[in-house]
Amino acid sequence: MARGASLSAILTVLCTSSIRTTKKFTVYLDFNGNEGRKGIFHRLTIVNGYGNGLNGFYLDPDYTRNxxxxxxxxxxxxxxxxxxxDNSAFPGLNLSGYTTTPAIKTPGPLQNxxxxxxxxxxxxxxxxxxxxxRELMRVQLNTRAHPMGDLIFNPTARRGDPDWRVLYMEVGDGGSGESLSIPAIRSNPQRLDNLEGKIVRIIPDLNEHTATSTVSENGRYRIPNDNPFLSTPGARKEIWAYGFRNPHRLNWAVDPDNPANNRLIVNSVGLHTWETVNIVHKGGNYGYAQREGNELLKPDNTTGPLPQNDKIPLQVGDDFTDTLVVPTYAVIQYGHVENGGDAIGSGFLYNGKAIPALRGKYLFTDITTGxxxxxxxxxxxxxxxxxxxxxxxxxQVxxxxxxxNDSPNAGKKVYDSMFSIAEAGYHTRGGTNPRLPGRATVTKGGRADARFSLDANGELYLYTKSDGIIRAVVGATGF
Ligand SMILES: [Ca+2]
Ligand SMILES: [Ca+2]
Ligand SMILES: [Ca+2]
Structure with a gap:
């Protein structure tokens, strides 16, 4: 739940079009080959309202060389x-020898x-x-909801470090954890025999870290020897942490003054109650679908107090093992209430130079309310x-x-969120809904679809998908 700061913290934002004088886009690769379209993947799924399509993108830390x-x-x-x-629209893409991989199994009915x-x-x-x-991995997902997507490398790892070019990837629970119609799949985020509801850690390059890793089952990537479940029979060796619902945004918090404080952070979208920011620990069980936020999640998807003995049996396959695990809890949570939101967006620990007031602050959004x-x-x-x-x-910020585009020009105004800003942009760009489109509960009127992003210098941007506009954060007061 948000608590109002005594002095209002305010970010100043500008449309990037008022900063950039030219606006030129080049199609580099088009993934959308769905139903007769010209792009590369004919089975790309683009169902409105779900996190599908092209869902994750990250440059190799050695990109400028390789x-x-x-x-x-x-x-x-x-x-x-x-x-x-299909490379017919992209002849520069050489597909000789390209093969797909067998999908990594997920228990239960499958969609994507x-x-x-x-x-x-x-x-x-x-x-x-x-x-x-090269296709590295293919993962079965139970439904259209909460797929896999976000990718990140440890930005502080240098050549020779154990984490150099080691990829972290999030896989959502595929909607399994909340299933009422198929109770058996509710345990998928807890089961270590599949990748749903997990943070995965792999070495994409078969020639990297060869002495301290093993080649994966499908032969396409390597698995670091210090991944936590290598010696757990039946467990997927790619797993780094587990028990998430929709851990859709990964970021690395880097403390410029103390490397011991650097952490991998994941923002995970909750079911009916809690949105969470989590510090990721090797082997950690983040509780879902037995916990939501810092509460018990019951089989009917309501929450209640934690059990007296707050432990969860380790589960690999259908049955519990005798090992009991203490869950790891979020460091931030907010509720599905008026001053909260419906779905946490991305967040970043600011390390840029342009706005010193933001240093040491972790900033994040709610997607629907903005x-x-x-x-x-x-x-x-x-x-x-x-x-x-x-x-x-x-x-609150x-x-x-x-x-x-307002007429008459009302000048600068302070807004409680990105919602009204996105709404103005949406209408300026010809949006016909009276309010914003998209599903949302708390806003009662669509979604801003607001998220933060960073540029190469660590400066912040706010982008709202509802109006398709990226705005630069150019100032801050009251922090
Ligand atoms: Ca090129
Ligand atoms: Ca705590
Ligand atoms: Ca104006």
Whole structure:
């Protein structure tokens, strides 16, 4: 639940079009080959309202030398056409020898597959793709909801470090954890025999860390020897942490003053009650679908107090093992209430240079309401104490913005969230809904679809999918 700061924290935002004088886009690769479209993947699924299509993208830490980058997209195996890529619109893509991989199994009925691909652009300095691609992994997903997508490398790892070019990827629970119609799949985020509801850690390059890793089952990537479940019979060796619902945004918090404080952070969308920011620990069980936030999640999807003995049996397959695990809890959570939101977006610990007031602050959004908050990073580290009741305080952030299209010009105004800003942008760009489109509960009127992003210098941007506009954060007061 957001607590109002005594002094309002305000971010100033500008349309990037008022900063950039030219606006030119080049199609580098088009994934959308769905139903007769010209793109690369004929089974790309693009169902409105779900996290599908092209869902993840990250550059290799050595990209400027090797031209490699990684993508995740979602396919529906029931769609017509082959699951092999089609390069007819992208002749620079050399597909000789390209083969797909057997999908990693998920228990229960299946809808989609998440596909991780490594691309190698032989000339990373131009704006076209010419090179090769390799499918690294394909993961079965129970439903259209909560797929796999976000990717990240440890930005502090350098050549020779154990984490250099080691990829972290999130896989959502595929909607399994909340299933009422098929109770058996509710345990998929807890079961270590599948990748749903997990953070995965792999080495994409077969030539990297060869002495300290083993080649995966499908022969396409390597698994670091220090992954936590290598010696657990039946467990997927790719798993780094587990028990998540929809851990759709990964980021690395880097403390410039103390590397011991660097953490992998995951923002996970909750079911009916709690949105969470989690510090990821090796082997950690984040509780879902036996917990939601710092509460018990019951089989009917309502929440209640934690059990006296707060432990969860380790589960690999259908049955519990005798090992009991203490769950790891979020360091920030907010509720599905008026001043909260429906679905947490992305968040970043600010490390840029342009706005010193934001240093040491972790800023994050709610997707539907467009609310923005910050927490002091030191409070998040302190809340990572093994105690479910302690959380970092969060402070509401307002937004100072001058609508470039209002008439008469009202000048700069302070907004409580990105919602009205996105709504103005949506209407300016010809949106016909009276309010914003999209599903949302708390807003009662669509969704802003607001998220933060960073540029290469660590400066912040706010993008709202409802109006398709990226706005730069250019100032901050009251932090
Ligand atoms: Ca190129
Ligand atoms: Ca705590
Ligand atoms: Ca104006």
């Amino acid at each position: 031209g490699k980058f990684y993508t995740v997209h979602i396919e529906d195996p029931a769609l017509p056409g082959s699951n092999l890529p 597959e998440g596909v991780l691909i490594e691309w190698t652009d032989s000339n990373p300095s131009n704006s076209t793709f010419e090179g090769t691609a 609310h923005i908050w910050y927490a002091n990073y030191k409070d998040m580290l302190a809340a990572d104490d093994g105690k479910p009741g302690t959380m970092a305080a969060i402070h 307002k937004v100072l913005w001058d609508d470039p």
